[in-house]
Amino acid sequence: MPTDIPSGTGPMWLRAVSRPGAIVFAIMFTLESFARGLIATIIPLQAYALLQHARDVSILYTAVGLVGLASSFGIPFLIRRFKRRWVYTAGAAALLVAALLLATATLTGQIGAMLARAFGAAALNITLSLYVMDYIRRKDLVRSEPIRLMVSAAAWTIGPAFGVWLYSEVGHGVAELLSAASCALLLLYFWYLRLTENPAVAAATRPPPNPIATIRRFVAQPRLRLGWFVPFARSCWWAMYFVYPPLFLVQAGKGDFAGALLVSLGNAMLFVTPLFSRMAARSGIRRPIIVGFIGLGVLTTAAGFMHGWPWIAAGTLLAGSAFCCLLDAFGNIPYMRAVRPLERPQMTTVFRTYIDLSDLMPQAFYSVLLSFFDIRAVFIACGLFMFVAAAVALKIPKRM
Template sequence: MESNPLFWLRPTRKPGAGAFAALFALDSMARATVVTVLYLQAKDLGLPDRDITLLTNVASLSSLAFSFLTPLLMQRFRRRWVYTGGIMLGMCAVLSLGTATMTGEVAGLVLRALSSVAINIGLTLYVMDFIPRHQMIRSEPLRLFSSCLPWGLGPWIGVELYKHFGVEATSALSFVAYAGLMVYFWYLRLSDNPAVAAATRPPPNPLASLKRFVAQPRLMLGWVIAFGRSAWWSMFFVYPTLYLRNHAVDDSWTGALTGAGNILLLLTLPIGWLAQRIGIRRPIVTAFLAGGGLTLLTAVTWNVVPLTALLFLCGAVFVVCLDALGNIPFMRAVRSYERPQMTALFRTYIDLGDLLPGLVYLALQGYFDLRSVFIASGILTLAVGLVATRLPKRM
């Protein structure tokens, strides 16, 4: 009989792409059900659009700071415990949101952002530990494909529960999804891959690695591509919701638009198949240029709500391509012995993709209406598309 009382914590199987896809799907369901309700409730609590932008910036800044702390926590407490802590932060976030108070709204946004940091960094490291580089062009689209139903149906379901039963019902569904994620994660008994861990240096403070990160052009290029994609989605999750509410569109349509944009993740598998044949450079550049152009057009169709909503949806078609392929340049470029600290630095694309454009939007909203947000977002997306042309043609 096993003498170690914690023997059940040890991994019993080598996880594959399917296991990581399932983890990602459960996390997606937990986050997607509240993503639109967060901003609808903020409007119902009386916050103007500019204050909502300020609140999202506060959450992004908190998340950014936590990104640099997470590798140190993983060194001190092990990755599995930090990942578990991230799930618990997510549970606390939806409980705070369920109070339907201004304090709960602020706490919910911040805790949700911190939860995302721990879960995202942990899962990315597990994927790079166990999935060979040459298989990532297949495993990444599969991971994104697994989240298409959670992100496609989650926002709409969350809004319907909010409309008919209150924020408590939405929060309860998200809490159950987090609980499912916790159970499945511990069922897998994930641990660091011993073969990789043996060649990995103990992670220093990521700030100490910033100079090395910036000095590697391929890492920086991968970061910029991921930043541009994240910036577009951060705009999509917040500002079309505010646009539709300001135009007196029923909230059900708001949830449907957010969900429809995300259910397009169904396209990630065919995008992956295409990339295996022609490489990732052309799809990435085309997606940025098309997505940016369509976003700019929303300023022209501003008073035609159905057409503007359609343009957002068409833009999402192209940005989904970036979801399928956008992390691959970094994953292929990062050295194995630098993964923990470099992944923490790379993951800042999510926080800075919220924060930096958000600061620009905050300034613009002091003088202009929401059209200025969509114009700025379109210009940024086009600019990143031009930078992406520096990807090697063989990629």
């Protein structure tokens, strides 16, 4: 289905926000992002306040990551049984419940909120990716993906800092209720759109998908493996950035809001992603992806050696976020261009595991590191992994 706005009567802006295309998906992603962004930094800070140790926070994130990974493989069954629109609805409802559970400020509520958020993120990510691939032509992805990220940048810029400010200055529950309201608005907008599925994709969901066979099929295709690894490595950096710099600044005596502001400023870099689309139009996506990983490697590793200068370390990590936003603009495109249309639902389920595994695997590794070293070891380890990712990105075809 094309991404162009169909002709018809009515104001152009109304057609743009009511007909499936780049703008509509950007709005949906923005509402989801605001709901998640408001509580994104509250989650690790409240977990640290409840558990009192960075290692225990890592262990909690690891356990939640395991559940999130398992839930991802259940999404195709849910889509086949209940249709994609209901799975998307369930995902948004799960995010709403997560916000309410987090507002209890108890360990039980914290764990329940993180689990509900993991399922909600998995359901929304998979179903929205399928809608995007249904309605956006492959050649238009280089233009539509940066637009989606730029429009959502406001949510990720305002959300983390504003959420923690409400949490610290106004009181528990305010940011969480605002997050729940954003989820409710997302649900209303989604059902107003009445999105339909691509018949070819819908047909492909009828046979019961075998997760093991799906994984084997995915792994057997080198371009899908490469398309998975690039966003996995990028997501590993973001997973680190949302958790450990705020904890680092709290440990350095700079307070909760300093860490939240750092996260918000990092996400503000998303505003420049449309400029990256022009870069890709000239040079392709291979070179920007390699440059992005190298920049992350240099800056993140350097932050680990600046432990004694918290503001300098924070500034170095903030500079790294610009390179990660470069990767955000193009990181999913190698997969979207490589996957076959009839395999999209099953392959997208496997592809989406990069999010869960980027939360799970590094957190498990960091749990071990933090048993012997302080938090600077996390920055050094993450930075070195970015250099590995840059080497792997060299395999991206030059014509892509």
